[in-house]
Amino acid sequence: MSIHxxxxxxxxxxxxxxxxxxxxxxxxxxxxxxxxxxxxxLGYYPNTQARSLVSGRSRIxxxxxxxxxxxxxxxxxxxxxxxxxxNNYEILxxxxxxxxxxxxxxxxxxxxxxVEGVAIVTFGMEEALFxxxxxxxxxxxxxxxxxxxxxxxxxxxxxxxxxxEAVQHLAALCHERIAFISGPLILKSAMAxxxxxxxxxxxxxxxxxxxxxxxxxHTMEGGIKALKxxxxxxxxxxxVICSNDMTAIGVMRQSYEEGVHIPRDLxxxxxxxxxxxxxxxxxxxxxxxxxxxxxxxxxxxxxSEVQRDIPSPDGTxxxxxxxxxxxxxxxxxxxxxxxxxxxxxxxxx
Amino acid sequence: MSIHxxxxxxxxxxxxxxxxxxxxxxxxxxxxxxxxxxxxxLGYYPNTQARSLVSGRSRIxxxxxxxxxxxxxxxxxxxxxxxxxxNNYEILxxxxxxxxxxxxxxxxxxxxxxVEGVAIVTFGMEEALFxxxxxxxxxxxxxxxxxxxxxxxxxxxxxxxxxxEAVQHLAALCHERIAFISGPLILKSAMAxxxxxxxxxxxxxxxxxxxxxxxxxHTMEGGIKALKxxxxxxxxxxxVICSNDMTAIGVMRQSYEEGVHIPRDLxxxxxxxxxxxxxxxxxxxxxxxxxxxxxxxxxxxxxSEVQRDIPSPDGTxxxxxxxxxxxxxxxxxxxxxxxxxxxxxxxxx
DNA sequence: AAAATCCGAGAAAACGTTTTCTTGAATGAC
DNA sequence: GTCATTCAAGAAAACGTTTTCTCGGATTTT
Numbered sequence: 001m002s003i004h005x006x007x008x009x010x011x012x013x014x015x016x017x018x019x020x021x022x023x024x025x026x027x028x029x030x031x032x033x034x035x036x037x038x039x040x041x042l043g044y045y046p047n048t049q050a051r052s053l054v055s056g057r058s059r060i061x062x063x064x065x066x067x068x069x070x071x072x073x074x075x076x077x078x079x080x081x082x083x084x085x086x087n088n089y090e091i092l093x094x095x096x097x098x099x100x101x102x103x104x105x106x107x108x109x110x111x112x113x114x115v116e117g118v119a120i121v122t123f124g125m126e127e128a129l130f131x132x133x134x135x136x137x138x139x140x141x142x143x144x145x146x147x148x149x150x151x152x153x154x155x156x157x158x159x160x161x162x163x164x165e166a167v168q169h170l171a172a173l174c175h176e177r178i179a180f181i182s183g184p185l186i187l188k189s190a191m192a193x194x195x196x197x198x199x200x201x202x203x204x205x206x207x208x209x210x211x212x213x214x215x216x217x218h219t220m221e222g223g224i225k226a227l228k229x230x231x232x233x234x235x236x237x238x239x240v241i242c243s244n245d246m247t248a249i250g251v252m253r254q255s256y257e258e259g260v261h262i263p264r265d266l267x268x269x270x271x272x273x274x275x276x277x278x279x280x281x282x283x284x285x286x287x288x289x290x291x292x293x294x295x296x297x298x299x300x301x302x303x304s305e306v307q308r309d310i311p312s313p314d315g316t317x318x319x320x321x322x323x324x325x326x327x328x329x330x331x332x333x334x335x336x337x338x339x340x341x342x343x344x345x346x347x348x349x
Numbered sequence: 350m351s352i353h354x355x356x357x358x359x360x361x362x363x364x365x366x367x368x369x370x371x372x373x374x375x376x377x378x379x380x381x382x383x384x385x386x387x388x389x390x391l392g393y394y395p396n397t398q399a400r401s402l403v404s405g406r407s408r409i410x411x412x413x414x415x416x417x418x419x420x421x422x423x424x425x426x427x428x429x430x431x432x433x434x435x436n437n438y439e440i441l442x443x444x445x446x447x448x449x450x451x452x453x454x455x456x457x458x459x460x461x462x463x464v465e466g467v468a469i470v471t472f473g474m475e476e477a478l479f480x481x482x483x484x485x486x487x488x489x490x491x492x493x494x495x496x497x498x499x500x501x502x503x504x505x506x507x508x509x510x511x512x513x514e515a516v517q518h519l520a521a522l523c524h525e526r527i528a529f530i531s532g533p534l535i536l537k538s539a540m541a542x543x544x545x546x547x548x549x550x551x552x553x554x555x556x557x558x559x560x561x562x563x564x565x566x567h568t569m570e571g572g573i574k575a576l577k578x579x580x581x582x583x584x585x586x587x588x589v590i591c592s593n594d595m596t597a598i599g600v601m602r603q604s605y606e607e608g609v610h611i612p613r614d615l616x617x618x619x620x621x622x623x624x625x626x627x628x629x630x631x632x633x634x635x636x637x638x639x640x641x642x643x644x645x646x647x648x649x650x651x652x653s654e655v656q657r658d659i660p661s662p663d664g665t666x667x668x669x670x671x672x673x674x675x676x677x678x679x680x681x682x683x684x685x686x687x688x689x690x691x692x693x694x695x696x697x698x
Numbered sequence: 699a700a701a702a703t704c705c706g707a708g709a710a711a712a713c714g715t716t717t718t719c720t721t722g723a724a725t726g727a728c
Numbered sequence: 729g730t731c732a733t734t735c736a737a738g739a740a741a742a743c744g745t746t747t748t749c750t751c752g753g754a755t756t757t758t
Contacts, residue, residue: 002744013708018746025747026706043481048461049398049407050744054713058398068423068430069624078417078444085451090458093442095427102434109439112397132392220628249628256630275418279569279598281605281630351714362738367716374717375736399714403743 003046010038021046052114060090061302062110062118064103068095070218070246071274072291076121079295087303089116096122103129111136117302119143121294123189123218139305141298141315144189153301153315155294157189159196162287162322163241166269167200169285169324170239173331174338175267179212179237181226181247190218193243193271212237216247223250231258238333239267245274245286252280252329263331273325282328289322352395359387370395401463409439410651411459411467413452417444419567419595420623421640425470428644436652438465445471452478460485466651468492470643472538472567488654490647490664493538502650502664504643506538508545511636511671512590515618516549518634518673519588522680523687524616528561528586530575530596539567542592542620561586565596572599580607587682588616594623597633601678612680622674632676642669 007014012031019025020035027035038044052058063080065073077093084091092115094106103125110118111132117139120130133140134152141153170178180197183190194213201208214229216222223242227250230237242248248270255262262268262282270277270286277284297318305312332338356363361380368376369384376384387393401407412429414422426442433440441464443455452474459467460481466488469479482489483501490502519527529546532539543562550557563578565571572591576599579586591597597619604611611617611631619626619635626633646667654661681687 004744014745015709015747016707019707022746028706031707043484045457045460047402047463047744048458049402049463050713051746052713053396053398053402053715053744054746056713068417068427069420071418071420071423074417074420074423074444078446081417081444085454090441090462092439095423095430097427105434108394109397111394113439114396114398135392249625252630253628253632276598276625279602281601283602353714363715364717364739365737368737371716377736380737396714399743400716401743402714402745403716405743 001042001044003044006035006038006042006044009042010035058114058116059088060092060113060115061299062106062113062115063091063093064106064118064120064122065093065095066122067097068093070244071276072244072246072272073121075275075291076295076298079292080119080299083296083299087299089303096125100126100129107132111138116306117141119298119302121298123183123187139302141301141305143294143298149315151313151315153305153318155297155301155318155320157289158319158321159189159193160199162271162289162324163193163196164200164203165324166241166285166287167197167204167206169326170241170267170269170330171204171206173239173267174333175239176206176333176337177209177212177235177237178206178239178241179214179230180208181214181216181223181240181242181251183216183218183243183247185215190243197241209235209237216243218244218246220246220250220253223247223252224254225250227251227254227258227260231260237266238337239269239330241269241271243271245270245272245277245284248284248286248329249276249280252284263329265334267330267333269324269330271322277325278327280329285327285329286325287322288325289320293320350391350393352393355384355387355391355393358391359384407463407465408437409441409462409464410648411455411464412440412442413455413467413469413471414442414444415471416446417442420625421593421595421621422470424623424640425644425647428641429468429648432645432648436648438652445474449475449478456481460487465655466490468647468651470647472532472536488651490650490654492643492647498664500662500664502654502667504646504650504667504669506638507668507670508538508542509548511620511638511673512542512545513549513552514673515590515634515636516546516553516555518675519590519616519618519679520553520555522588522616523682524588525555525682526558526561526584526586526686527555527588527590528563528579529557530563530565530572530589530591530600532565532567532592532596534564539592546590558584558586565592567593567595569595569599569602572596572601573603574599576600576603576607576609580609586615587686588618588679590618590620592620594619594621594626594633594635597635597678598625598629601629601633612678614683616679616682618673618679620671626674627676629678631678634676634678635674636671637674638669638671 003014003017006017016027017035019027020032081091096102118133119141121143143155180194182194185191198208211233214226216226240251248268251268252262260266270284273286273288277286352363352366355366365376366384368374369381430440445451467482468490470492492504531543534540547557560582563575565575589600597617600617601611609615619633622635622637626635
């Protein structure tokens with residue numbers, strides 16, 4: 001039951017039991033053995049609540065994700081959990097399903113549980129929702145593109161690198177009209193990806209038709225809708241880059257529906273490189289953003305923040321690089337639409 | 350900071366603050382207002398640990414799943430979380446990745462946190478691992494096929510119904526040689542599905558070729574391997590039923606690789622009906638086992654167990670029905686292999 | 699051999715709550 | 729007008745730990 005019961009049966013004080021369990025200070029081997037035996041006999045497990053009440057350390061980290069049903073996130077959660085186990089931490093996960101109320105509630109619960117830190121892996125949210133955390137000086141780590149905020153660590157994703165690779169890859173396959181399906185543009189991260197796309201296109205001297213920037217919503221349904229739009233354009237793009245893999249899956253699905261063959265009629269590039277990508281038909285070329293790595297970085301950021309007695313005035317910035325993974329969903333542009341230098345100018349208008 | 354600070358500033362006792370917060374017993378409206386104002390001002394959130402230490406109720410349920418990276422589980426987690434939020438519970442989720450050590454650790458942590466109940470949604474595990482929970486009389490709910498154990502609730506999945514529908518559907522399409530890719534047969538649930546398949550086949554008068562019972566492992570990779578085997582059989586099956594959708598996705602993937610067209614050359618049925626199923630190419634016919642429903646049942650089972658002051662001697666048994674969802678991955682058997690009555694006997698040998 | 703030091707282990711305080719017990723003022727009954 | 733009753737709010741105990749303080753016996757030092 002409680003430590004008192006153990007103490008009573010072992011005929012020692014509760015202090016000795018506590019010391020035995022924590023292996024701290026010195027306890028005679030003889031006594032220690034006696035105590036351990038009683039603990040085993042009783043199947044006694046210490047009460048974490050009481051423990052952390054007095055120690056002031058909960059050994060819990062919070063993890064807030066956008067929506068657990070998007071396969072991108074479970075990989076992160078798993079990675080986070082794996083490393084948490086190694087470090088004797090527990091995690092309290094919340095899937096906010098994009099509901100500000102849920103986020104607020106979750107933040108509140110985490111504070112009430114006195115979590116030692118919170119990792120926020122949700123692409124875009126109202127930052128004000130986390131003010132409570134900030135004002136309580138609870139270590140925070142965001143996964144985003146923003147500049148380091150005071151006292152808040154940030155894992156910046158280098159979207160540019162992977163996207164540039166994708167654009168170059170498509171250009172090398174003579175694609176000229178490349179569309180980009182973004183996430184909801186209110187999100188900073190979605191905006192950043194789109195900007196990276198535009199910059200990469202300009203860099204390489206390809207024109208971006210504003211019509212070819214389509215706002216999606218990071219879901220498969222969004223991918224379906226987006227492709228429908230794309231197919232209605234008078235000058236169809238010959239390649240599409242999606243800002244996440246779920247969107248790309250939707251695009252593939254709708255292409256099948258409409259008889260558009262990937263990659264023969266349309267080249268497709270995803271983003272995130274979720275595990276599923278390689279099992280798609282055809283296997284999806286995607287821009288990798290290692291979920292395991294994100295999880296590892298986020299956890300370590302929190303851990304080092306917690307272990308540091310004097311918190312760093314500014315948060316630390318970590319950077320995660322993205323890079324293209326080639327598979328079978330991209331191919332040479334259809335013969336009729338291949339890029340020729342002379343065409344370039346014209347199609348830019 | 351703490352309730353004392355609030356009490357000091359509002360010039361009341363801590364008891365009054367506690368009463369105000371909990372809205373229990375009577376506290377003068379005037380005082381109540383004064384207290385609430387201070388609470389707001391200070392941004393005071395009560396410490397859950399202290400709370401549940403004295404109240405003896407943690408308001409946490411544990412949720413143990415096999416592997417969060419299998420899309421089947423996130424849907425359950427989301428459902429569980431949704432209903433938990435409504436009921437003011439929090440959940441501690443663990444993805445065990447099939448590691449008994451991880452399960453044991455997780456169980457231990459949950460006991461240490463004094464969870465009020467645990468839902469175990471992992472298809473097959475050593476039950477002994479949960480003895481600690483049982484002996485502490487912590488409400489438990491399993492998702493499985495077993496008979497109700499003493500004091501343990503159980504959500505039995507009626508595999509038979511959905512599988513029978515699938516077999517009948519395939520038979521109606523003149524399939525005769527139907528293969529079944531199971532999960533790891535050490536798992537009770539995997540065994541149950543396979544048995545349901547065999548029984549359904551016999552029921553309808555179709556022979557089961559023992560070679561056509563292939564043991565998979567519930568992963569996409571397992572599906573790939575299984576299909577390779579199947580394609581090597583002298584008398585190829587014309588239809589395959591998989592015991593989960595991930596396996597089916599692997600099968601689709603490998604079919605593509607080998608130039609086997611689904612559903613023209615091979616009909617395919619999955620199991621679970623995860624959301625992804627409808628986005629596959631072609632959309633996957635699958636046996637639906639509603640994840641939301643499982644989550645709801647599991648949560649309610651725990652909740653009613655907790656609320657009941659005298660625990661029921663035996664656990665309650667709940668039943669979830671499965672049923673076939675038709676999509677495009679099944680079609681008429683190839684002309685050469687259609688079932689004829691006269692052939693039936695012969696092919697059974 | 700006496701004094702000084704060390705150290706193992708118990709007593710008790712503390713953590714932040716809820717809840718029971720107590721108190722004292724106000725209300726109602728006669 | 730006195731006494732009983734009610735009820736709001738404070739005091740204090742309790743929850744199960746960790747940790748500081750204290751004590752007393754054993755060991756070391758001279």
